[in-house]
Amino acid sequence: MKANRKTYLIISGGVFVSAFIIYYYIKARRFVREKIRVPEPSSNSHLEELKSPLEEQKLSNPNPLDKFEEFQILMSEGISEGWDIVKDNPDLKVYKKITEFSPVAIIKAKILVNDTTPDDALFAIWNGEFRREWDNVLQDFKVIEKYSENNDVIYFYAASPFPSIISNREFIQHRKYKKDQNGILIVYWSAERDDIPIPQGWIRANTIISGYYIKSVEGGVELYFISQNDVKGKIPPNLINAVAPTKAMDWSRKFRRACALLKKKRLG
Incomplete structure (x- = not known):
């Protein structure tokens, strides 16, 4: 009993x-x-007039835009062109936008970094050895093909905190930068590389567009950051869209520390 x-x-x-x-x-x-509900693009005809210049170009032109041009259009767009404000501080502004071309949000941030230079900011972002020191998201970061000093193909993966539930994501990206009298523009987008097999159980993400624009301002630099990455797999896009802005905020904090660390190294 x-x-x-x-x-x-x-x-x-x-x-x-x-x-x-x-x-x-x-x-x-x-x-x-x-x-965490993300608004879907409206199909109402009266809203079609509100399309941004980038959306109008994509709809009217079957040929893909140059990534430098696409980045500059996104960077110049204002709130009235579909951007939602996520954070609005004097030294950090973060925006989010969803277009009819992808359910994955475009994240845009504007960051002020004091006491650094455009060239040091470029070095912190571009140099693989130093990037590995401060950006722990980029695991096994390496250049796999180099065309010139400012044009190459890179590889890295983002380790999953729960690999038994969520797969690691790997990225293969074209990477280019150019300088002009106004600043430095860096762009990234996915590279098709069938010669590099995907590790078993991993997922290869798609970078639609990503990049940075760095310009000198009094006392430091102003950096624009844009990111649109489709991590694929079974993670719902609305969940990714909710988390992505916080990742931009985390990255901005790490980037400021990286610039301070680089200055300290330069001074010895």
Whole structure:
């Protein structure tokens, strides 16, 4: 009798725990659906007039835009052209936008970094050895093909915090930069490389566009940051879109520390 009662209690406890887990799983799913909802592009005809210059160009021109040109258009767009404000501080502004071309949000940030130069900011971003020191998101960062000093193909992967649940994401990107009298523009986009196999269980992400624009301002630099990465797999785009702006904020903090570290190294 005691054994049967003990078995009954164990089964009852297991059922209770299972029900508790299921209840809170459903509750969490509802919270995500309600709180992290990304607006879908509207199909209303009267809103078509509100398309940004970039969207108009993509719709009217079947040929892809040069990535430098695409970045500059995105950088120059204002709030009225579909950008939502995520953060608005004097030294950090973050915006998010979804277009009809992809469910993946475009993230744009404007960062002020004191006491550094455009060339040092470029070095912190471009130099692989130094980038590995401060940007732990880029695992196994390396140049796999070099065309010139300012044009190459790079590889890195982003390690999953829960590899048994979420796969590692690897990236293969074209990378170019150019300088002019106004500043330095760096752009990235995915490179098709069938000769590089994808590790078993990993997923190769797609960088639609990413990059930085660096210009000198009084006391430091102003940096524009744009990122649109499709991580693919089964992670819902609305969840990625909700998390992406916080990653831009994290990156800006690390970048400021990197510029300070570089200055310290330069001074010896």
